[in-house]
Amino acid sequence: xxxxxxxxxxxxxxxxxxxxxxxxxxxxxxxxxxxxxxxxxxxxxxxxxxxxxxxxxxxxxxxxxxxxxxxxxxxxxxxxxxxxxxxxxxxxxxxxxxxxxxxxxxxxxxxxxxxxxxxxxxxxxxxxxxxxxxxxxxxxxxxxxxxxxxxxxxxxxxxxxxxxxxxxxxxxxxxxxxxxxx
Amino acid sequence: xxxxxxxxxxxxxxxxxxxxxxxxxxxxxxxxxxxxxxxxxxxxxxxxxxxxxxxxxxxxxxxxxxxxxxxxxxxxxxxxxxxxxxxxxxxxxxxxxxxxxxxxxxxxxxxxxxxxxxxxxxxxxxxxxxxxxxxxxxxxxxxxxxxxxxxxxxxxxxxxxxxxxxxxxxxxxxxxxxxxxx
DNA sequence: TGGAGCATGTAAGACGTTACATGATTTA
DNA sequence: TAAATCATGTAACGTCTTACATGCTCCA
Numbered sequence: 001x002x003x004x005x006x007x008x009x010x011x012x013x014x015x016x017x018x019x020x021x022x023x024x025x026x027x028x029x030x031x032x033x034x035x036x037x038x039x040x041x042x043x044x045x046x047x048x049x050x051x052x053x054x055x056x057x058x059x060x061x062x063x064x065x066x067x068x069x070x071x072x073x074x075x076x077x078x079x080x081x082x083x084x085x086x087x088x089x090x091x092x093x094x095x096x097x098x099x100x101x102x103x104x105x106x107x108x109x110x111x112x113x114x115x116x117x118x119x120x121x122x123x124x125x126x127x128x129x130x131x132x133x134x135x136x137x138x139x140x141x142x143x144x145x146x147x148x149x150x151x152x153x154x155x156x157x158x159x160x161x162x163x164x165x166x167x168x169x170x171x172x173x174x175x176x177x178x179x180x181x182x
Numbered sequence: 183x184x185x186x187x188x189x190x191x192x193x194x195x196x197x198x199x200x201x202x203x204x205x206x207x208x209x210x211x212x213x214x215x216x217x218x219x220x221x222x223x224x225x226x227x228x229x230x231x232x233x234x235x236x237x238x239x240x241x242x243x244x245x246x247x248x249x250x251x252x253x254x255x256x257x258x259x260x261x262x263x264x265x266x267x268x269x270x271x272x273x274x275x276x277x278x279x280x281x282x283x284x285x286x287x288x289x290x291x292x293x294x295x296x297x298x299x300x301x302x303x304x305x306x307x308x309x310x311x312x313x314x315x316x317x318x319x320x321x322x323x324x325x326x327x328x329x330x331x332x333x334x335x336x337x338x339x340x341x342x343x344x345x346x347x348x349x350x351x352x353x354x355x356x357x358x359x360x361x362x363x364x
Numbered sequence: 365t366g367g368a369g370c371a372t373g374t375a376a377g378a379c380g381t382t383a384c385a386t387g388a389t390t391t392a
Numbered sequence: 393t394a395a396a397t398c399a400t401g402t403a404a405c406g407t408c409t410t411a412c413a414t415g416c417t418c419c420a
Contacts, residue, residue: 002274003407009281019371030269032276039408041373061417062371073284080285080293085274087212087300092184092267094214094331099191101324102255103262111262118269141353142283145346149276149339156338157331164327171323185379201399221380223401243389243398 002086003043004052006033008068008076011053013139015067018044028129031122031150047072093157097164105171112168116161123154184268185225186234188215190250190258193235195321197249200226210311213304213332229254275339279346287353294350298343305336 006029010021018041025034035043044066047053052072056065068076093115100108130147133140188211192203200223207216217225226248229235234254238247250258275297282290312329315322 001407002272002277005281006277009277012281012284017371018373022371031271031273032280033272034270035407036409037371038373038375038410041371062415064372076281077285080278080281081289084296085278087275087304088216089213089271089273090184090216091214091271091331093269094328095184095188095191096262096267097328097331098214098324099187099194099258099262100327101320102194103259107263111267114266122269138283138353138356139280141349142280145282145349146276146280148345149273149279149342152338152342153335156334160331160334163330167327171320174320183379199399200401204399217379218381219399220382220401220403223399244387245399 002033003035003039004047005076005079006035007040007043007047008052008072011066012068012073012076013143015056015065017059017063017065019063020065028126028147031153032146100168101171102174104174105168108168108171109165112161112165116158116165119154119158119161123151123158126150126154184215185217185221186229187258187261188217189222189225189229190234190254193248194250194255194258195325197238197247199241199245199247201245202247210308210329213335214328282350283353284356286356287350290350290353291347294343294347298340298347301336301340301343305333305340308332308336 007021010016010024010029016024018037021040021044022037025040044053048055048066051069052075053066054069056067059065096111100111126147130144130151133144133147135141135144189203192198192206198206200219203222203226204219207222226235230237230248233251234257235248236251238249241247278293282293308329312326312333315326315329317323317326
């Protein structure tokens with residue numbers, strides 16, 4: 001259900017084609033929602049068939065931009081005000097962390113260093129995007145909040161990885177299990 | 183693929199039945215991984231058929247606890263060391279945030295207050311769990327890192343919601359659009 | 365003119381959820 | 393002895409991914 005709402009949210013902000021949406025799913029929205037092109041295009045057709053979005057005139061290079069309809073906007077508002085958010089998440093970084101005790105501390109540290117680097121790089125990207133917003137546009141004012149959520153999450157993830165690296169440094173090797181020194 | 187790894191991770195930490203695992207997916211692991219009982223039970227059967235886990239003697243009340251095998255542990259280590267984590271995420275709270283400009287500021291604030299309360303409540307729960315860990319057990323040492331990741335994420339989410347409430351307070355009503363006062 | 369990227373799609377299969385089913389054990 | 397909870401499952405359906413297909417346009 002939420003893929004529909006993700007598409008409506010993007011198109012409500014400004015008219016977009018499937019291709020535009022796919023680029024967002026690969027970029028900014030990677031930490032919010034994502035879908036493959038093969039899922040996006042048929043869903044856009046369905047939204048149009050249901051009257052929630054409308055195909056605009058074909059743009060350059062065969063683009064098919066969609067705009068939101070009154071009915072689409074109404075559906076989006078209803079979703080926001082009458083249903084509550086699903087808080088269940090899937091986070092592979094944390095899942096792997098729970099299994100880290102099964103590998104050598106050196107391997108665990110390699111994993112954490114990779115995570116640290118990844119989150120730092122993403123953080124830089126988000127901050128650039130945040131500066132590009134036009135706060136006179138209501139949709140961009142909301143995007144500011146959304147991007148700030150991403151920035152704070154990435155900062156938390158990066159500082160966690162740094163902290164975890166220090167903790168793992170104190171772990172005994174798995175092949176030479178801990179022994180008391182008494 | 184990662185559901186298998188989530189199950190292996192849990193069972194590697196200590197033997198567990200499907201029921202145990204379902205309770206974890208509903209509780210601690212809600213921000214890490216989740217699956218419904220109807221997906222968990224068949225997957226456990228498959229893992230056992232593949233020799234990655236082994237059914238122990240039937241416990242009280244018809245419980246069927248599984249323990250990890252050497253082959254299962256080897257598979258888990260290989261996953262950790264030879265593949266890298268998928269960082270794509272789905273976060274309905276942030277998705278909804280991008281659409282918040284379509285509703286009245288008062289409705290947006292109600293949403294943010296609900297989020298704030300939710301994250302604060304979860305945070306308290308995680309901190310209790312973290313205190314219950316036995317750091318002499320390697321699996322619990324890894325769990326400490328995992329739970330800390332959750333704590334930091336929830337802290338970030340709560341402080342973001344507080345900040346966002348302040349920002350939304352400055353938004354003009356959608357029915358009475360902004361006008362310059364000059 | 366040939367390669368990279370633009371832009372949209374179909375089909376098959378894997379993964380995940382919802383609805384439903386079953387029986388045992390503990391507690392009131 | 394009735395209700396709540398424990399504990400495991402099947403079937404149908406919906407969502408998402410992977411593999412494959414097509415043609416256009418920009419740039420070197």
